[in-house]
Amino acid sequence: xxxxxxxxGPLSVPEGAIASLNCTYSDRGSQSFFWYRQYSGKSxxxxxxxxxxxxxxxxxxxxxxxxxxxxxxxLIRDSQPSDSATYLCAVNxxxxxxxxxxxxxxx
Amino acid sequence: xxxxxxxxxxxxxxxxxxxxLRCDPISGHDNLYWYRRVMGKEIKFLLHFVxxxxxxxxxxxxxxxxxxxxxxxxxxxxxxxxxxxxxxVYFCASSQGPHSYYGYTFGSGTRLTVV
Numbered sequence: 001x002x003x004x005x006x007x008x009g010p011l012s013v014p015e016g017a018i019a020s021l022n023c024t025y026s027d028r029g030s031q032s033f034f035w036y037r038q039y040s041g042k043s044x045x046x047x048x049x050x051x052x053x054x055x056x057x058x059x060x061x062x063x064x065x066x067x068x069x070x071x072x073x074x075l076i077r078d079s080q081p082s083d084s085a086t087y088l089c090a091v092n093x094x095x096x097x098x099x100x101x102x103x104x105x106x107x
Numbered sequence: 108x109x110x111x112x113x114x115x116x117x118x119x120x121x122x123x124x125x126x127x128l129r130c131d132p133i134s135g136h137d138n139l140y141w142y143r144r145v146m147g148k149e150i151k152f153l154l155h156f157v158x159x160x161x162x163x164x165x166x167x168x169x170x171x172x173x174x175x176x177x178x179x180x181x182x183x184x185x186x187x188x189x190x191x192x193x194x195x196v197y198f199c200a201s202s203q204g205p206h207s208y209y210g211y212t213f214g215s216g217t218r219l220t221v222v
Contacts, residue, residue, distance in 0.1 A: 034210060043198060046210030088150065095211065097150040
């Protein structure tokens with residue numbers, strides 16, 4: 001079983017819509033959860049982190065954590081073409097990464 | 108503030124050769140990490156330095172990989188001898204504290220191709 005799973009294929013959303021990404025993790029003792037964005041050919045950059053159950057909002061981004069179900073999600077509201085990238089879920093201080101979800105925002 | 112700098116950005120070497128990758132973390136960041144992404148796979152942790160000490164090297168794939176951080180500033184990752192499966196993008200990241208409460212700052216990576 002992989003430490004972090006991101007199973008969805010590429011996600012295409014129209015501009016202005018909500019993009020929803022999901023991630024599950026295997027270690028029930030995990031404490032810290034991160035979403036990174038990676039543009040093609042660039043390095044990952046941190047966009048959100050969450051430690052407590054519930055929602056955390058930062059601008060157009062909302063991270064949701066459910067430790068009982070071992071999943072963390074990312075919502076991107078009012079999606080913009082500039083949001084087109086690969087979004088990586090990572091867990092814990094060592095950063096166990098998922099494979100990432102590619103998001104394409106269609107103008 | 109300068110970011111995390113990695114050199115070279117690309118390297119193409121033949122199987123059996125040696126390659127050394129370098130990472131300059133953000134000044135003052137005691138924590139330095141190496142990660143690798145093989146094509147089609149997840150980014151994988153390799154090792155973690157706190158200053159010049161290896162805090163966790165459990166992700167190093169085998170003894171062909173040697174990481175050093177003499178003086179606790181920049182770090183090098185040497186692959187000797189390189190094999191085809193070592194091809195991928197090697198990322199370095201640094202952070203100020205021992206925990207990732209502030210997230211890591213990643214370098215732009217070194218793309219290594221072994222032919």
